[in-house]
Amino acid sequence: MINRTEPLLKLSGITKSFSGVTVLHGVDFEVRKGEVHALVGENGAGKSTLMKIVAGIHQADEGRIFWKGREVQIITPRQAFELGISIVHQELALVPSLSVAENIFLGRYPARRLVFRWLLWREMYQRAIKLLRSLGHDIDPRRLVEELSVAEQQLIEIARALSSNSELIIMDEPTSPLSERETTRLFQTIAHLKASGVSIIYISHRLKEIFEVADRVTVLRDGHHIITTSVAETDVGALVRCMVGREIRKQAEALRAQANKEEALRVEGLAARGKFSDINFTVHRGEIVALAGLVGAGRTELVEALFGAGERDAGRVYLNGQPVRINTPADAVRYGMALVTDDRKTKGLVLGASIHFNVALAAGREFARYGIFLNGKKEKELVGQLARELRIKMADLEQPVVSLSGGNQQKVVLAKWLSAGSTIFLLDEPTRGIDVGSKAEIYQLIRQLAERGVAVLFVSSELEEILHLADRILVICRGRIAGELRREEASEEKIMLLATGGGK
Amino acid sequence: MMDQRAEQAQEPVVRKQSVGRAFWPSMPGQLLRRFGPLLGLVLLCLVFSSLSSFFLTFDNLINVFRQSAVNALLALGQLLVIITAGIDLSVGSVLGLSCVLAAMMVKAGAPSGLTIVAAIAIGAALGMVNGLLLTRLRLPHPFIPTLGMMNVARGLALVISGGYPISELPDDFRFLGAGTIFYIPAPVVLVLVVYTLFHIFLTRTTLGRDIYAIGGNQQAALMSGIPVARRLTTVYALSGGLAALGAVVLAGRMNSGFPLAGMGAELDAIAAVIIGGASFFGGVGSVWGTLIGALIMGVLRNGLNLLNVSAYWQTVVIGTVIVVAVWIDVWRQRAMKSRMLISK
Numbered sequence: 033m034i035n036r037t038e039p040l041l042k043l044s045g046i047t048k049s050f051s052g053v054t055v056l057h058g059v060d061f062e063v064r065k066g067e068v069h070a071l072v073g074e075n076g077a078g079k080s081t082l083m084k085i086v087a088g089i090h091q092a093d094e095g096r097i098f099w100k101g102r103e104v105q106i107i108t109p110r111q112a113f114e115l116g117i118s119i120v121h122q123e124l125a126l127v128p129s130l131s132v133a134e135n136i137f138l139g140r141y142p143a144r145r146l147v148f149r150w151l152l153w154r155e156m157y158q159r160a161i162k163l164l165r166s167l168g169h170d171i172d173p174r175r176l177v178e179e180l181s182v183a184e185q186q187l188i189e190i191a192r193a194l195s196s197n198s199e200l201i202i203m204d205e206p207t208s209p210l211s212e213r214e215t216t217r218l219f220q221t222i223a224h225l226k227a228s229g230v231s232i233i234y235i236s237h238r239l240k241e242i243f244e245v246a247d248r249v250t251v252l253r254d255g256h257h258i259i260t261t262s263v264a265e266t267d268v269g270a271l272v273r274c275m276v277g278r279e280i281r282k283q284a285e286a287l288r289a290q291a292n293k294e295e296a297l298r299v300e301g302l303a304a305r306g307k308f309s310d311i312n313f314t315v316h317r318g319e320i321v322a323l324a325g326l327v328g329a330g331r332t333e334l335v336e337a338l339f340g341a342g343e344r345d346a347g348r349v350y351l352n353g354q355p356v357r358i359n360t361p362a363d364a365v366r367y368g369m370a371l372v373t374d375d376r377k378t379k380g381l382v383l384g385a386s387i388h389f390n391v392a393l394a395a396g397r398e399f400a401r402y403g404i405f406l407n408g409k410k411e412k413e414l415v416g417q418l419a420r421e422l423r424i425k426m427a428d429l430e431q432p433v434v435s436l437s438g439g440n441q442q443k444v445v446l447a448k449w450l451s452a453g454s455t456i457f458l459l460d461e462p463t464r465g466i467d468v469g470s471k472a473e474i475y476q477l478i479r480q481l482a483e484r485g486v487a488v489l490f491v492s493s494e495l496e497e498i499l500h501l502a503d504r505i506l507v508i509c510r511g512r513i514a515g516e517l518r519r520e521e522a523s524e525e526k527i528m529l530l531a532t533g534g535g536k
Numbered sequence: 537m538m539d540q541r542a543e544q545a546q547e548p549v550v551r552k553q554s555v556g557r558a559f560w561p562s563m564p565g566q567l568l569r570r571f572g573p574l575l576g577l578v579l580l581c582l583v584f585s586s587l588s589s590f591f592l593t594f595d596n597l598i599n600v601f602r603q604s605a606v607n608a609l610l611a612l613g614q615l616l617v618i619i620t621a622g623i624d625l626s627v628g629s630v631l632g633l634s635c636v637l638a639a640m641m642v643k644a645g646a647p648s649g650l651t652i653v654a655a656i657a658i659g660a661a662l663g664m665v666n667g668l669l670l671t672r673l674r675l676p677h678p679f680i681p682t683l684g685m686m687n688v689a690r691g692l693a694l695v696i697s698g699g700y701p702i703s704e705l706p707d708d709f710r711f712l713g714a715g716t717i718f719y720i721p722a723p724v725v726l727v728l729v730v731y732t733l734f735h736i737f738l739t740r741t742t743l744g745r746d747i748y749a750i751g752g753n754q755q756a757a758l759m760s761g762i763p764v765a766r767r768l769t770t771v772y773a774l775s776g777g778l779a780a781l782g783a784v785v786l787a788g789r790m791n792s793g794f795p796l797a798g799m800g801a802e803l804d805a806i807a808a809v810i811i812g813g814a815s816f817f818g819g820v821g822s823v824w825g826t827l828i829g830a831l832i833m834g835v836l837r838n839g840l841n842l843l844n845v846s847a848y849w850q851t852v853v854i855g856t857v858i859v860v861a862v863w864i865d866v867w868r869q870r871a872m873k874s875r876m877l878i879s880k
Contacts, residue, residue: 341759365761379759382752384819393749394760400742448760 039098040065040231041086041117041200046095048081055081058095059257061250063200068222068232070242070263073252074275074467079235082252083202086233087119088112118193119202126185128178133160135177136192163191166228167221183214190221194230201225202233207241208465211327211493212528219245237467238494239268251275276469295353296487297456299338302347307333308511311347315456320478320488322498325508325531331491332374334508335458339364339371351456365394367456370449372442374460374491380445383434387426390433390444391415394452418447423473439470446477457481459490463497475501495524509533572864573813573828580832584839591842598721604834605723606631606789608827609782610798610805611812612734613663613775615826618809619738620771621751621818622678626666626685627779627805631798633693634659634780638709639702639793648709656780662689663776667769678772686802693795701794705787713788723785727827730781735823747771751818807854808833811861832857 039062048056056078063069073079084090086097088106097104099115106112126135133156134141142156143149160173169187177185186206193201207215222232222245234246242249243263251258251274258274294317302311308330315321323331336342338349340358349356351367358364364371373379381390392411401407415429422443426436433444442462449457462478463471478501482488492498498505505517507530515530585592610627617624638655642648662685669681715722738744746767749757758764779798787793812829814821833854840850 339759360763361759362761362763371759373759378753379755382749382756382819385748385752389745389749392745393757393762404741404743406740406742406745452761 039063040100042098042101043082043086044096044098046082046085046092046097048085048090048092054255056085056092056255059252059255061257061260063231063233065199065231066226066229067247068226068234068245070234070236070246070249071252072236072239072242072249072271072275073258074469077252077275078255079252080204083119083204083233083235086112087117087202113196113198116197116199117202118196118198118200119204120186120189120193120206121204126177126188129176131174131176132164132171132180132188133157133173135188136160136163136173136195138192140196159195160191163194166194166224167191168224169217169221181214182209183211183217186210186218187221190225194225198230200231200233202235204235205237205465206234207236207238209327213326215241237465239271239468240496242271243268272468275467296351297338297489298350298353300348300350302334302337302344302349304333304337304342304344306511307343308337308508310512313506313513313516315487315489317455317485317487318482320482320490320501320503322502322505323489323491323508324495324498324505324527325514327493329508329531330511331508332460335371335460335489335491336373339369339458341371365452365454368454369456369458370394370452370454372445372449372457372459372462374464376438376441376445381433381441384432386430387419387424387433387436387444388412388415388429391418391447391451394448394454414451415447418450422447422450422477437467437470439466439474442466442470442474443477446474455486457486457488457490459488461491461493463492463494471497495527498522498527499524507531572868573811573825573832573861576811576861577828577832577835580835580839584835584842588839588842591839596838596842598724600831600834600838601724601727602721602789603838604830605721605727606782606786606798607801607804607808607833608727608830609730609778609785610801611808611826611830612731612823613778614802614805615809615812615814615821615823616734616738616747616771617678617775618806618814618816619747619751619818619821620768621754621816622670622768622771623682623806624663624666624772624775625679625682625802626662626689627775627782628798628801628803629686629689629693630659630662630776630779631783631786631801632795633662633689633696635783635787635793635797636693636697636702636795637793638780638784639705639787640696642705642709643702648706648711651709652712652784655784656777659780659783660773660777663779664769664773666776667772670772671765671768682772690795690799693797697793697795699795701792703792705791705793709784710788710791713785714791715788723789726781726785730778731823731827738823743767743770748819751820753819804833807858810858810865813865815865816862 041063043059043061045058045060046056047054047058059078059082061082071079071082081090085092086106088109088111091107097106104115106115127138130138137156137160142152142159144152157173164171164173164187167187167190171180171184171187177188180188190201206218210218225232234242236242246263248260248262249266249271250260251271253275295314296317297315299311299313303309311334313321323334325331333342337344338358340360340363349358356367358367358369361371377383382393392415412429419426419429424436424440424443424447426440433441436444459478463474466474478488478490490501499522502522503519505519505522505527506513507515507517507527509531510533514533517526581592590596610631613627614624634655637658638651641654642651646654666678666681666685669675669684670678675681712722712726717725738747746757746762749760749762750764750767754764783797786797808829809821809826810816810829811832812821812825812827814825836854836857837850840853845853
């Protein structure tokens with residue numbers, strides 16, 4: 033029935049400039065009915081701008097938009113919505129204190145008019161159940177959204193799109209907050225949607241996923257359309273080459289000399305009720321240790337507890353062999369610890385403030401005269417130097433960090449801790465939501481840190497990343513260390529086996 | 537887009553500027569924030585001087601400044617609190633209580649200098665209680681502890697004084713409120729000195745920067761090792777101390793410590809801070825802006841008095857000015873935000 037080749041949406045020659053800088057150069061793009069079309073490119077390639085034009089948030093300077101073969105003008109988000117275009121945002125746009133059903137029908141509640149508009153609760157719930165079932169899920173529509181997991185919340189957004197008969201759903205990095213199992217679930221949902229003729233534009237930095245879920249893929253680079261191809265005719269390597277315009281050489285897998293066996297961080301019997309228990313491990317100077325495990329296994333809670341920012345009931349922590357008491361992050365910083373949080377926007381950066389301000393945030397006292405008065409000159413020198421070393425792409429140091437891409441924001445967070453002279457780095461999902469190019473740079477940076485003798489403990493959900501970076505891997509399963517793997521013996525299968533509790 | 541622009545200029549441009557910090561984006565919107573209140577003050581003065589020949593005389597202008605002094609001191613404390621994204625409703629009552637206690641002390645024969653120091657210490661202690669309630673009891677919002685303190689302090693002022701003013705204070709105690717230094721009223725000099733000190737505190741010290749960071753993103757500040765609870769307690773203590781300094785000025789000027797001193801003064805202080813360009817959402821605000829905010833309120837009251845506008849109508853005008861000032865700020869921020877979205 034479905035004509036798979038008819039373009040549902042066709043963009044031709046889209047050009048867009050902002051204050052004199054062209055971010056899209058005559059981009060062509062089309063989505064067929066019932067297809068999953070992946071859109072990839074480094075941050076700043078123009079993906080978001082292109083999608084915002086489709087969604088009516090921005091208007092193109094030049095170029096035409098065709099919807100079902102008819103030329104249309106999309107001036108407002110409302111118009112896009114009425115045509116049948118929905119976006120599932122990276123940051124979910126739900127009302128946490130309302131129920132699932134209320135969120136699905138937000139603003140379009142089934143109602144009967146009788147002087148006022150009276151809500152038809154029963155109909156609302158029934159329709160919600162039907163919608164969620166059609167997506168292959170059973171969620172009680174009476175539950176409050178705040179009680180749901182991120183994956184379930186995402187599903188509610190998809191259901192909301194469907195409830196308004198959307199024919200095109202744009203998903204922006206949908207899997208970045210999801211665990212592996214939830215990701216599989218999402219892919220099933222996408223398959224359901226596809227089967228019912230809904231088209232999907234799928235934006236993701238995780239290239240592997242694209243081969244699982246997408247039919248075709250389009251690569252943008254620096255505002256230019258580079259290629260559109262069926263996924264069957266390409267591979268990850270080819271896509272990366274299109275994205276960065278150059279080969280990313282695989283890091284020489286030289287086993288870094290494990291010279292240093294000096295203990296930097298030792299943890300004994302660390303526990304927090306209901307979160308993790310009986311945690312014992314050591315990280316040496318110059319060593320990179322990964323904390324692997326499923327989302328929700330207690331990894332974030334563990335590193336935050338180590339940093340004095342989370343609860344803990346028992347256990348001892350030793351730094352350089354000395355027992356220490358860390359009750360607040362301020363204590364941790366004083367002992368030379370650094371924490372790159374899992375969510376840089378809410379926990380890592382003062383978004384409205386400048387790069388300079390953010391980099392100097394943790395180091396304050398370091399440059400201050402008499403420990404009180406700021407030394408602006410010295411501070412600016414160091415911040416500028418760090419920004420160059422880390423290759424933060426920016427106009428100047430006083431630019432607000434909110435205007436930087438994810439990768440550059442993360443570099444600012446790292447620069448903050450470098451300027452504080454930290455010797456123990458705790459990194460929680462250091463490359464979440466970051467493009468391929470910046471990722472490689474951040475990996476290199478982490479390695480350099482280790483070479484300088486810094487002890488690194490990082491949490492990651494990406495197995496590839498763990499295998500790429502770690503000297504040693506601690507696998508956490510339901511709040512306990514399920515096993516430890518050395519780099520030489522580790523493999524994706526072994527880690528997953530331990531993480532899912534199948535190790536013993 | 538920023539990325540591309542930056543690629544062309546690989547070397548980050550470190551802009552030349554004074555040693556201090558200009559960490560908020562340098563955009564046109566910022567100009568409006570920085571000079572908007574000053575522009576408003578100048579326009580206001582022009583209007584009043586064209587309507588009243590007496591307005592633009594040295595005596596009158598100094599008088600405006602003198603009358604604004606108490607509000608300026610309260611507003612300075614309020615500014616610190618508002619930069620941390622908080623609010624201090626207790627400053628008016630803290631002023632009242634310190635006013636009564638200081639008057640009683642000095643009447644009982646305590647030396648004036650000691651009394652002034654003691655009054656400030658009492659105010660700071662009351663403010664510190666606010667801070668501790670907020671950070672140790674983890675009350676959900678500064679509104680709650682400071683609302684409590686507003687009632688408690690006012691109640692205590694009435695209880696201790698029995699509701700009666702304590703008048704006829706010694707001259708040397710009254711100096712800060714009623715004295716002059718080279719023809720300039722002492723409260724004006726005091727305000728300028730205190731404001732300068734706090735300007736240095738906010739822009740040149742690590743503590744000042746911590747305060748901005750807490751208001752900008754409390755969670756990020758905490759995770760960067762800033763002792764947030766301690767800083768907040770300090771800020772509320774400073775606010776209380778400044779309120780008590782205001783009490784000393786007011787008592788000196790009125791030659792009386794009266795328990796109802798500073799009724800509603802917290803709202804005037806908040807108004808001055810907001811008119812002065814600080815953001816209720818925290819992280820933004822400057823000492824000089826706040827001074828101008830306090831002066832705008834003083835000029836309005838003075839000018840309207842000269843024009844024989846009734847006190848009732850004055851309230852209506854001031855209410856309108858507050859809303860308009862904030863509206864301008866919101867409008868400015870929206871313009872800036874859209875610029876930021878574009879640059880992404």
